[in-house]
Structure formats: C-alpha cells, structure tokens
Amino acid sequence: MKNIAILGSTGSIGVNTLDVISRLKGRFRVVALSADSSIELLARQARVFHPKVVSVGNEELANKAKKLLPSRTRVVYGPSGLRFIAARPDIDIIVFAISGTTCLIPLLDAIDNRKEIALANKEALVSAGPLVMSLAAKRGVRILPIDSEHSAIFQCINGKSEAVSRIYLTGSGGPLLDVKREKFGSLPLSYILKHPRWKMGKKITVDSATMMNKGLEIIEAKYLFNIKESSIEVLVHPEAIVHSMVEFTDSAVIAQLGVPDMRLPIEYALTFPERSKAIVKRVDFSGVGALTFRKPDAGKFPCLALARDAAASGRLAPAVLCASDEEAVKNYLNGNITFTDIPKIIEKVLERHKNTVRSISVKHVMDADSWAREETERLCYR
Numbered sequence: 001m002k003n004i005a006i007l008g009s010t011g012s013i014g015v016n017t018l019d020v021i022s023r024l025k026g027r028f029r030v031v032a033l034s035a036d037s038s039i040e041l042l043a044r045q046a047r048v049f050h051p052k053v054v055s056v057g058n059e060e061l062a063n064k065a066k067k068l069l070p071s072r073t074r075v076v077y078g079p080s081g082l083r084f085i086a087a088r089p090d091i092d093i094i095v096f097a098i099s100g101t102t103c104l105i106p107l108l109d110a111i112d113n114r115k116e117i118a119l120a121n122k123e124a125l126v127s128a129g130p131l132v133m134s135l136a137a138k139r140g141v142r143i144l145p146i147d148s149e150h151s152a153i154f155q156c157i158n159g160k161s162e163a164v165s166r167i168y169l170t171g172s173g174g175p176l177l178d179v180k181r182e183k184f185g186s187l188p189l190s191y192i193l194k195h196p197r198w199k200m201g202k203k204i205t206v207d208s209a210t211m212m213n214k215g216l217e218i219i220e221a222k223y224l225f226n227i228k229e230s231s232i233e234v235l236v237h238p239e240a241i242v243h244s245m246v247e248f249t250d251s252a253v254i255a256q257l258g259v260p261d262m263r264l265p266i267e268y269a270l271t272f273p274e275r276s277k278a279i280v281k282r283v284d285f286s287g288v289g290a291l292t293f294r295k296p297d298a299g300k301f302p303c304l305a306l307a308r309d310a311a312a313s314g315r316l317a318p319a320v321l322c323a324s325d326e327e328a329v330k331n332y333l334n335g336n337i338t339f340t341d342i343p344k345i346i347e348k349v350l351e352r353h354k355n356t357v358r359s360i361s362v363k364h365v366m367d368a369d370s371w372a373r374e375e376t377e378r379l380c381y382r
Contacts, residue, residue, distance in 0.1 A: 010038035331376075
C-alpha cells in the first residue's frame with residue numbers, strides 16, 4: 001500500500017483521483033489533501049479518506065476548516081502548508097493537481113525529497129521545465145504525467161525516447177472549432193465555457209477555446225520528453241479518442257486510444273508500471289465510426305504560434321507566456337477584456353520582455369512571473 005498526498009483535491013483532477021483511489025481498494029492510503037478555498041468539500045473528503053493533514057489557502061480558512069474536521073487532523077495553510085506536505089517522510093507519491101505557478105516550489109520540494117510525482121499541473125513545468133527535469137534526474141525521481149495527452153505520449157514511448165522522431169499532440173479543438181473567427185467577439189462567456197468533450201475548470205476551458213492549452217502542452221512535451229519544439233505537431237481530433245501519437249525513427253507511429261475520461265491517465269500514473277483493472281468504459285469503435293484529424297487554423301488560434309515562439313526562445317519566455325495567459329484569462333473571466341483581447345495582450349507582453357538570462361533559477365522564474373502579471377494587468381486596464 002502506497003501513502004499518497006493529493007494537492008488540489010477539490011478540483012476536477014483531485015476529485016477524479018479520489019474516485020480512482022476508492023476503486024483501487026487497498027492500494028493507497030490518503031495521508032494528505034489540500035484545497036485553496038473549497039473547505040466544505042475538503043472536509044467531506046477528509047471524513048471519507050481520513051488524512052493525517054490537510055492544507056488550505058490561508059489562516060482564516062484554516063481556522064474555519066478546523067471546526068469541520070476531526071481534532072486529530074492537522075490543518076496547515078498557505079505556501080508553507082504545501083511545502084510541509086511535500087517534505088513529509090510518510091508520503092510515497094504526490095499528485096499535483098494545483099493550477100498555476102504556486103505549484104512550482106512544493107513540486108521542487110517533493111522532488112528534492114524523492115517523492116514519486118504524478119503531475120497534472122501545466123504551469124510549473126512550462127515555466128521552469130529545465131529546473132524541474134534536471135532536479136528530477138539528479139534525485140532519480142520519476143515524473144508521471146496525468147494530462148491525457150502527455151500520459152498518452154508516455155505510454156507510447158515506453159522508455160524508448162531516443163528513437164522518437166515526432167510527437168503528435170491531439171486536441172478536440174475546443175468549443176470554437178467550427179465557429180468563424182469574426183464571431184469570436186460576440187460570443188457569450190457561457191458559450192466559451194461549454195467544452196464539447198471535457199468538464200474542466202474555467203481557466204483551462206478558456207485555454208482550450210484559445211488553443212493556448214495545446215501551446216502549453218507543446219512546451220510541456222518539450223521538457224518532459226526532451227524533444228525539440230519543431231518535432232511536436234498539433235492535430236485537431238474532434239472525436240477525442242486518440243489522445244496522442246508518437247512517430248519513431250523508422251516512421252512507425254504508435255497511438256494511445258481510449259474514451260475521454262481523466263480517470264484513465266490518473267489510474268495509469270498511480271499504478272505504473274502495472275496496469276490495473278478497467279474503471280472506465282471501453283471504446284466502442286463501431287459506434288465511434290470515423291477518426292478524423294486536421295491541422296489547427298493558425299489564423300483563428302494565434303495563441304498556438306505565441307506558445308511555439310516562447311518554446312523556441314526558451315529561457316524565461318515560457319514563464320512569461322504562462323503568467324501572462326493566466327492573468328489575461330482571469331481578466332476575461334472578470335469581464336475586464338474581451339475574448340479576442342487575450343492573445344493580443346499576451347503577444348505585447350512577450351514583445352516587451354527582455355529574455356536575456358542565460359541560465360534560469362527559481363528566482364528568475366518567479367521574477368519573470370511577477371513582471372508578466374503586472375504588465376498584463378496594466379494592459380488589461382488601458
């Protein structure tokens with residue numbers, strides 16, 4: 001039995017992870033959970049899984065959480081609370097399902113303490129991929145991707161990364177796939193947030209609509225699999241059955257297929273290198289019919305090119321891209337800018353950034369992150 005911590009247990013990935021754990025009876029013991037502000041759901045989860053410690057966003061929420069939890073459950077809070085969990089000696093594997101760059105420091109702590117990592121967070125790897133991957137190599141830590149596309153690539157490669165010539169990242173195309181670009185500005189937020197295949201949080205759903213999520217996944221794949229950005233291709237695949245494909249040096253292509261259900265990559269990450277019993281339904285290929293693929297429309301989705309440029313530039317450009325996107329999407333959700341403003345603002349921020357640092361550090365990443373957020377805020381309120 002492995003001892004597990006789930007950081008971000010009240011989000012969609014965290015909820016699905018707990019569902020997987022409950023179905024894999026006797027395989028995992030939940031030692032720690034965390035949530036930023038959803039303390040009522042966190043308390044319900046704690047009553048079912050009996051963690052030793054929970055972490056919440058701040059001291060005020062911690063005081064509220066204590067009233068909802070058994071007295072024996074330790075409550076910590078803030079960045080120090082996440083770092084406390086990451087360093088606990090009684091934890092074997094940590095699921096990182098926190099969104100945003102707040103994940104970076106506890107992720108590095110967990111790697112430094114030789115925890116097995118199941119990673120669902122994009123931003124830490126996008127912003128600081130070289131730091132994360134070099135520390136993981138130094139500590140001999142395995143990073144198992146939970147994101148469906150990167151899990152698919154991981155499964156296709158099966159340890160043979162030296163023979164990979166090309167990666168195909170697939171995506172459903174999001175809610176705007178068949179909408180003309182000139183109509184983007186008139187669409188209500190409710191339309192943007194209605195994803196055709198996945199039920200996700202608001203930020204990632206907006207990223208799906210702009211296709212920035214695929215751009216971030218390009219950068220993720222570059223670092224996770226040590227492959228050039230130019231060798232990563234994005235394909236729109238509306239059926240969402242092929243989760244990604246890998247082409248090898250002999251031109252053979254291996255794909256990973258499955259129903260669009262996040263519990264499948266979560267289960268694989270938690271039980272690797274074994275495969276457990278199926279907890280999701282099988283693909284009905286006769287019912288699916290055709291599997292179609294097409295190239296994304298670069299004119300409709302400029303965020304893809306912005307992400308590619310940042311990936312090619314490297315150093316701190318991905319961190320700036322990631323932070324600017326987060327702030328721009330937040331301002332869009334709050335009604336301060338329009339949907340079509342998002343890529344325009346990110347492009348301006350990237351143009352203004354001086355990407356001159358040769359060797360990045362955590363401080364460099366955090367400084368670039370703060371600068372990009374401030375610059376994005378200024379542009380949003382002009």
